[in-house]
Amino acid sequence: MTHSRLFPGSPSRRRRVAVAAASCSGLVAGVLGLAGAASARPSTHATATPIEHLVVIYQENVSFDHYFGTYPRAANTDGTLFQAAPDTPTVNGLLGTLLTANPNKTQPQRLAHDEALTCDQDHDYTAEQRAADHGAMDRFVEYTNRESDGQPLTRGECVTGSTTGPTPEDYAVMDYYDGNTVTALWNYAQHFAMNDNSYGTTYGPSTPGALNLISGETAGAYAVTPGGTRTTDAYAVPNQDGVDGTGTVINDPDGAFDDCSNPTYNRAALTGKNVGDLLNEQHVSWGWFQGGFADCAAASPVGKYTDQQPSPGEATTQDYSAHHEPFQYYASTANPHHTPPASVAEIGHAGPANHQYDLTDFDRALDAGSLPAVSFLKAKKSEDGHAGYSDPLDEQHFLVDTLNELQRSKDWKSTAVVIAYDDSDGWYDHQLAPVVNHSDSTRDALTADGQCSTGSPKLGGEELRCGYGPRLPLLVISPFSKVNAVDGTLTDQTSILRFVEDNWLGGARIDNSFDALAGPIDGMLDFSQPAAKPLFLDPLTGAVASRGAGHGHGHGHGHG
Numbered sequence: 199m200t201h202s203r204l205f206p207g208s209p210s211r212r213r214r215v216a217v218a219a220a221s222c223s224g225l226v227a228g229v230l231g232l233a234g235a236a237s238a239r240p241s242t243h244a245t246a247t248p249i250e251h252l253v254v255i256y257q258e259n260v261s262f263d264h265y266f267g268t269y270p271r272a273a274n275t276d277g278t279l280f281q282a283a284p285d286t287p288t289v290n291g292l293l294g295t296l297l298t299a300n301p302n303k304t305q306p307q308r309l310a311h312d313e314a315l316t317c318d319q320d321h322d323y324t325a326e327q328r329a330a331d332h333g334a335m336d337r338f339v340e341y342t343n344r345e346s347d348g349q350p351l352t353r354g355e356c357v358t359g360s361t362t363g364p365t366p367e368d369y370a371v372m373d374y375y376d377g378n379t380v381t382a383l384w385n386y387a388q389h390f391a392m393n394d395n396s397y398g399t400t401y402g403p404s405t406p407g408a409l410n411l412i413s414g415e416t417a418g419a420y421a422v423t424p425g426g427t428r429t430t431d432a433y434a435v436p437n438q439d440g441v442d443g444t445g446t447v448i449n450d451p452d453g454a455f456d457d458c459s460n461p462t463y464n465r466a467a468l469t470g471k472n473v474g475d476l477l478n479e480q481h482v483s484w485g486w487f488q489g490g491f492a493d494c495a496a497a498s499p500v501g502k503y504t505d506q507q508p509s510p511g512e513a514t515t516q517d518y519s520a521h522h523e524p525f526q527y528y529a530s531t532a533n534p535h536h537t538p539p540a541s542v543a544e545i546g547h548a549g550p551a552n553h554q555y556d557l558t559d560f561d562r563a564l565d566a567g568s569l570p571a572v573s574f575l576k577a578k579k580s581e582d583g584h585a586g587y588s589d590p591l592d593e594q595h596f597l598v599d600t601l602n603e604l605q606r607s608k609d610w611k612s613t614a615v616v617i618a619y620d621d622s623d624g625w626y627d628h629q630l631a632p633v634v635n636h637s638d639s640t641r642d643a644l645t646a647d648g649q650c651s652t653g654s655p656k657l658g659g660e661e662l663r664c665g666y667g668p669r670l671p672l673l674v675i676s677p678f679s680k681v682n683a684v685d686g687t688l689t690d691q692t693s694i695l696r697f698v699e700d701n702w703l704g705g706a707r708i709d710n711s712f713d714a715l716a717g718p719i720d721g722m723l724d725f726s727q728p729a730a731k732p733l734f735l736d737p738l739t740g741a742v743a744s745r746g747a748g749h750g751h752g753h754g755h756g757h758g
Contacts, residue, residue: 258522262627263626265671290394315500353370396693397669404521415658416446476703526554542563613676616694636651637661657710
């Protein structure tokens, strides 16, 4: 089908401010409790670079080839026209025989603009390793293509709007978009910088990716029942290694310290420190801002811009996802009851919200000219790009609205925006990741059954941390970005963590964290002079717009 794409009716450029308080089930008080809060005074720390504000937009479930495989060449048969500048560098993408004689069971196919909404694929820790097939990268259909009754779904069954019938050798997991659909991201890559050698820190789905972003550590977890009792039940935390229920997170349990976690299943709690703890210790302002955080019962339509009201019977998805909020796994940084900040002045500092906020609070801080030093942004589910309930066009609307407003802010001259992804969703990518940390549990299968390499280190002696995982997009948008640049430095999700540690915290590191191995993102930046000019895009098309044309469309990130 072709999705309806309409300009929002409201003239407001901001997200509608959430007015509903969180209405969620409670946890037993004994398992909750916040650690000591940091000073509410603004940070006076000097930064190691000219970047005084970092905004990390952390999106969902995209492999590099799925969005950038043919960059900068677009088909230009549908969607928004994309013409690359003559000097645009190529990427390590889908070229030559990878498109025409691919070793997988079927060939990659381009997803047209009206095929934006697709099935979610299998992105299990073990399935992703098996798809890599000892480095041959040729078993994606067998192991990560979404299945029905044990059979891989064909493209015609999995891509909404597809004109391709359900033929036996036609599978969606191999498919990719180009600049006619992910137009905004291609334009940001063209005018700023991206990396084509960046990977998930480990294999597996969203929660490990989110935890790796903020701590580089998924071990040291324990399971908690919905009632708040510690348990050795392996549902929430696989690979139990003792009666105390400690282990490593490789799946998607919800956070133990979140009233909005699923009331039926066990949750996971993480021990150790995360970057929020480190920032608090140094009194550096920061916050996690997530769509739907203020009202975890709110829902938005699937497959069209979510500023519109859903039609009767239309499919919707819940705005808030508990397993996408990593700070709710740590008692020290959790906001269990989703308590709002007492004032705009609190945002980024100590207070009732404990640095965990709704996306509308980011808007309030931006409007007030008081952005925290470090901000993590997570879109509501319908705009986070996750296949099955979101798509690249809804994701584009969120990205462009956010970037347009940031570039108009007084702080843009000292800001860097990182666009990154939590996992690959199992989508095909042809590049095998280097193994920097090995594991040999029964759930590993990269180099042999029960094995993920043998020659690399094993951080903290923990199993189930096979990494790096699948290749993911990574972009940096800033006045200090290199222009129309593709960086090949080896990076991963903890490279973002490392930048925070190096820029604000004097190079501090977290115990047993992948941050010690992370490559820098500096290859996408040039601090000698701010050479990159602001780029305003149309949130509906992703095309380059004038300053006026890119303004006034409204964020549309309020409740659906």
